[in-house]
Amino acid sequence: MFEATAQNRRNLKVEGLFRLLFLWMTCMLILPVALILGVLIVRGGPAISWEFLFTQPLNNMTAGGILPALVGTVWLVVVALIASVPVGVAAALYLSEYAPDNRLTRAINLAIINLAGVPSIVHALFGLGAFVIFFRFGTSILAASLTLAVMTLPVVIVATRESLQTVPLAFREACWNMGATRWQTIRKIVLPNSISGILTGVILEVSRTSGETAPIMFTGAAFFLPFLPQGVLDQTMAMSLHLFVISTQVPDVPEHMPFGVALVLISMVLAMNGISIAFRVYLRGRKKW
């Protein structure tokens, strides 16, 4: 009565086949990541040293270090964050906590989706036209960071909004029913319980910003500038552009140098992601309902 029939056996066989297929495809995901990291470590690892990280490039960028690019990337990221996080978080708060479901709201949502879909080179041209020329910031950290900020705004908005929406409606109702205003509800209940997700979004933005090349090429990043920026109106070198330059534009760069730059860049990004995950786990652990 409980023996397998031929049909059962066929079903089991197909079941096993699909399971294997899906598992294999999942493993394929790991492959490129492992290969990229492996190649970078093997070929760029020998380039890494204190000297490489903390000295100026020499001999037409074929020797020396990457300090101006490293510092420049930090500048670009920090200024971009200062510009985009307040705007993005405020916009997400409006959309999630205040906005009625009407045409304007739908138009804003559509705009966000489209903004996320604009290719980065188009953002570069926009930044050149708007910030460099129209607002007369010149090619500067400010212009480049604002371009990056516009480009990454959707990331911040979407991450923040999703995080806000994980706070159950029942908490908001409880607050409103005690006569709390929307803002009191946000400040006392919604924000404290969604901050981990918002920070995750911010850190994601950091990792995305630090790797972008096209948007900063015309707006503020310099080909070669062997000193550190003094303010937001200076031009600067940046890791991503530096990698592009020494890989394609400068003859006779020793092979390990571009790999070294790439390794430093990807380590920065991975470190950011790591912090983001750790933060999330820490804050999640404190929240219980």
Added chain:
Amino acid sequence: MSAADPALPGAADASAAILVEKLNLWYGDFQALLDVDLRVRAGAITSLIGPSGCGKTTLLRSVNRINERLGYVRTTGSIRLWGLDVLDPSVEIAQLRKQVGMVFQRPNPLPLSVRDNVLFGTRVHLPDGRPPNRVEGDRIVEEALRQVLLWDELKGSLDRRGTELSLEQQQKLCIARLLPVKPRLLLMDEPCSALDPAGTEAVEELIWKLRGDYTILIVTHNMAQARRASEECVFMLLGEIIEHSDTASMFLNPANSQTAAYIEGRYG
């Protein structure tokens, strides 16, 4: 301001905490309440009973105007609380909600400590224009938790999160949280339906104990509960009030045949 304050308009009928007149309410095109007239006695427990969709929760939610948040709700008629029409445009919602506390079907303590849950209302409304200090806070918390019979259980764990308590404790905490801002009316939307029998009994006892100090309007699906834990009973059907009398006589001697059928469980 006491319930019988003669300075209030409509105070001639001082024993009425809620006076609903010709209340019609539409959700979009659907009319959920039809010409509802209701007089709720101050200091008593009045239960609203009736089959699902009869409008009892809608009526309850109209009293503190929480329905309006939906946006597509339209109302005509009047709801007077101690003589003042709450549908009047000059009514400040925050003040209305302070006077009219609400307890939900699912306990919804905030993800804060027990202490902060109880003090939440005073922080929102700032009596004397400032949040209570440590000493006042302790006193307020103790008083509110004593009123809901939680003090002895929770006095040692005021820093626990409200969301970690048992459901029964959570629901009592949700009631305690309303008290520090001195509401006069408590609305309860099936407050026991998420609780087990022991929890139900405990919360019912609490509600019974609060009568007199507060006017309580309670929606329930549970006939036995309406019978045990209310003094007056209102039976609704399809958006209309069919019968309103004191609980004992409604259950012994329903005047309307539909009420009788519902009470006897012929539909529900």
